[in-house]
Amino acid sequence: MTESRVTVEAPTTPARALAGWAVVAVVLMGDLLDLLDSLVTTIAGPSIVRDLGGGDEFIQWLAAGYTLAMAAGLLIGARLGDMFGRKRMFLVGIAGFTLASLLAATAASPDMLIGVRIAQGLLGAMMVPQALGLIKASFPPDKVGVAFGLTGPVLALGGVGGPIVAGWLVDADYFGWGWRMIFAINIPIGVAIIIAGAIILPPSTPDRRVGLDIGGALLAALGMGAVVFGLVHGREYSWPWWIIAIIGGGFLALIVFAVTQAARERAGRSTLVTPSLFAKRAFLAGLGVGALFFGAMLGSSLLFALFFQLGLGMTPLQAGLAAAPQAVGMIVGFVLSQVLGLSRRTMFIGFATVLAGFLTIILLTAALSGSLSAWPLLVPLGVVGIGMGMAIAPYFDIVLAGVDDQEVGSASGSLTAVQQLGNAVGVATLGTVYFTVLAHTVGDEAGYSHALSTALGWSAGFVVAAALITTLLPRKGRENAELQR
Known part of the structure; x- marks a missing residue:
């Protein structure tokens, strides 16, 4: 750029x-x-x-x-x-x-x-x-x-x-x-x-x-919008064929976007993403990790906010304070990542820590069921935050270690955009799971706990998938990268 x-x-x-x-x-x-x-x-x-x-x-x-x-x-x-x-x-x-x-x-x-x-x-x-x-x-x-x-x-x-x-x-x-x-x-x-x-x-x-690819931007926006629309409204319409078609069409639009970017470059026209990035394993893996992990982050934040207010009857301020350990834990995780080094190993430790926090909360919701309060969740929420901070800190540096110098600007912008897309997909997917389970447990005092634990199970699945894809990333960050392309 x-x-x-x-x-x-x-x-x-x-x-x-x-x-x-x-x-x-x-x-x-x-x-x-x-x-x-x-x-x-x-x-x-x-x-x-x-x-x-x-x-x-x-x-x-x-x-x-x-x-x-x-x-x-x-x-x-x-x-x-x-x-x-x-x-x-x-x-x-x-x-x-x-x-x-x-x-x-x-x-x-x-x-x-x-x-x-x-x-x-x-x-x-x-x-x-x-x-x-x-x-x-x-x-x-x-x-x-x-x-x-x-x-x-x-x-x-x-x-x-x-x-x-x-x-x-x-x-x-x-x-x-x-x-x-x-x-x-x-x-x-x-x-x-x-x-x-x-x-x-x-x-x-x-x-x-500098030129501007308006058509490409609209195609990418259409694809992302179609995916999120289908995920949010699928439950509302009981997942008819046309909702599935909309989601599939959204993914198809994103594929066409990548193809047209390469065609524009061959024709000597401006592109929104450097097409050569789509041939880089580190970049493609980075897109997957970013979409899954950031989706798990914001999606789980929505789950806890809903559970605290709708399930436990907290006020908005009480819910905000109850979520604070996760945010504070992220700061601790950032600090720990500097001690451990910005490496793929640190990301794996972060993923494992997030999973430990999620699984602890799932076990607590099962054990305490309808009598669950916010207090037992504060420590595992802090653990989740620590893991998130450790996994996020090396992310951009490691992914960028797998691209060429002239591709760094485009790769960085694309990763940030996918981070935001992952946030939207996470909210859409995990929110849909939460409300679906809740709708089937109306009148059950443990319904909110069951909805939280089920949706967190999906969030844990996102984290596991992100960890598996991370094996395709370089081992070290960009400054001292040991490239594994």
Whole structure:
């Protein structure tokens, strides 16, 4: 991917260094808004349904619609930054995101809120990819790594605080707005980012040599949307043949997307993904691992939020606090991954740790059944989080060790898009399993526990499949890779 030609010099004096850190602060605030909005509806979903109406599928679409749109938009987000300037696209993205947040806060129906959530995801995809180029433009090469090193801990803290803040805002019911505050709070923050970004972010010159494959982007979006639609609504329609056809058509569209990308490259036209990547074992395996594992992550987060509120009668704030051990565990897992090294072995240890946590929770739900409370789940939730952090930390570095230098940019963007797609598929699949089991256990006080344990069994299956595919990845990360192509 071609970088924008920056018109300002990298910081070499204390004043310029300070300006560089100001850029980091602005783009991180934008990334945090995106992260929080991908998480908040897992906690606020039941409250939204009680207010607006809508069924089980509505709860799934609240999260899946956002992450699906983000996945589709990321394929062209970085290209738009190249074509029109990273600062300009960041500001357009955050301005649109802020407006969409206002519309979400005033949504009058389930359909309107889902539509706005999809718009939020698309606009977030316009904003988020610009962060890398803006930070690189603001620091000399020997300082960029330090700046990037800050992003992980900050976003990890956002992952811890997001569900808690969402629960607090819903419970506090400021101005009588209830769940609407989780979106309304984005508005003053977004306005502040727009003002700060206009002043602080470095300008860049658009690169007119970069093209945009609109047809390819639409084909990929259609394929991803068809798969998620079928998974979410299959239970609603009792899995008729046309739902299966829609899912199959979605996968077919994604295959056609890959084929057409290769054809465009042979014709000398711009592509969204470097076609040679589809011949790399590490890249293809990385796509599978990312879709499965990130799906298990966000999907299980939805399961716990639903169980805490619908099954145990917790308030949104209590549910957010109960989920905190998992988020804190992820931070611990990130730290442990640095000690163990960013290797395939660390990923396997992470997968095993996640499975241990899931299986413990499944056994607890079976043993305690209708008398289960949140307290026994806190420790295994922390174990799940530790494993997730250990498995995620090496993921991108290891997958990128299996691609060539000129393919790294395209591979990184594609992996991030598949991460978001995996989130949507995980929410759709695990949510469907949860609500299906729940529908067959109406009147049974152990129904919620049984639904949780069954859906977690599927989530554990996702993790096992991800671990098996990981055997196809390089053993080490990109910097000291022992390539196993």
